[in-house]
Amino acid sequence: MIILLFAILPLEHTAGLRYLLCVMLGLRGLLQLSSNLDMSFFKRTWGFALWLVWASASYFWSVDPERTFSDLKHDLWAPALAMLGAYFVFRHRGASTPLLWAATIGTVTNGIVTAFGAPGAIYPITPVQPYFSTIAYSSTFALYYSALALPWLLNRDHPRSRALAFLVLLINVSCALLVESRAFIVAFAFLLAMVASVVALYGQQRRIAYAIIAAVVVLIAAFALVNRDRTGVFTDGGDIAAGINHVLTKEVRFVIWSRWAERAMNGPALGVGFGRDVPEKTITPAERQALLAVDPFAPMHSHNIFISVVAETGWPGLAFFLLMLGQVSWQFTRVARSETGMAAQAGTAGLLLIAAMILKNQTDVLMVFGSSVLFYAALGSLLAWPRDRRSFS
DSSP states (O other), rough: HHHHHHHHHTTTTTTHHHHHHHHHHHHHHHHHHHHHOOOOHHHHHHHHHHHHHHHHHHEEEOOOHHHHHHIIIIIIIIHHHHHHHHHHHHHHHHHHHHHHHHHHHHHHHHHHHHHHTTTOOOOBTTTOOOHHHHHHHHHHHHHHHHHHHHHGGEEEEEEEEHHHHHHHHHHHHHHHHHTTTHHHHHHHHHHHHHHHHHHHHHHHHHHHHHHHHHHHHHHHHHHHTTTTTHHHHTTTTTOOHHHHHHHHHHHHHHHHHHHHHHHHHSSOOSOOOOSSSSSSOOOOOOHHHHHHOOTTTTTTOOOOHHHHHHHHHHHHHHHHHHHHHHHHHHHHHHHHHHHOOOHHHHHHHHHHHHHHHHHHHTTSOOOHHHHHHHHHHHHHHHHSSSOOOOGGO
């Protein structure tokens, strides 16, 4: 079920199948919970539980309850069921290889969608010219799958898995270069640097660390070449430094963030209701015109996960969201440092996954639909690997 779920997530018009698989995973998790009385899931995810309760409660003061209810279903409740089911699948089966296979098959699906368009897509697709939605979501899936695969490069005990992980990374980077995703390249380079730091910190496999650092340099160079029209690199005499300065000084996201941050700070303390598209309902015609002057997509949402959380669920919601990320990150850090083998690898992958989510959602808000299911299901899978419960105390 997990492999099928990861495989269909990048496809268009699979919401029904996505819901079905999430419910089936959730029911399986509840069945195993009742039969084994294993409460470790709640001990390891209590931060998420608080965020889930608060976000769900925002339905009662939402400015658009119908939209909030819909967004809760596909952005939080269905992912929570997938998270529960994935946790107990890996908790009691113990095998970690299926997660890599799930990421691999999902990567292949995502690569096909990126290159040729999704079957049944509502927009006409020209090969190698994906429409906007594919550009936004395919790079998100590619980054999450990469975060899951990266730690396998450090595992000497599974050479075939290392080769498979390298293939996953190669396909995902190719997809990002195809759609010229700046956010993916920057985030992926950061994840590579994190892995290199982990290797250097423990003083093992230094050659891998050097290779990863070299890959970061090559990746940035490839990004500069592919995006030369956007950044000015190698055009009009511009160099890489000029290209970086061009992006930093002319990036429209900074203006969008400031406008939406001001709206969030002046809005209701408890927010206007969970859902990426709910805050848009409160925009006045004058505000909409001002945002449209910045960017055609500016009125849709803040393009920043933290600003959106404040706008939707208020300052208490942001506190619960940060608590969830902090609690899980602390657990993964302790596991990566205190355990060995696959458990330590799960800790590293968990940190990379959280970093990937934060980085990717600084330029857009993509914790929705299939990408939200993928994030939480992968999080539940990784939390299940470590057997030493003291690491999660």
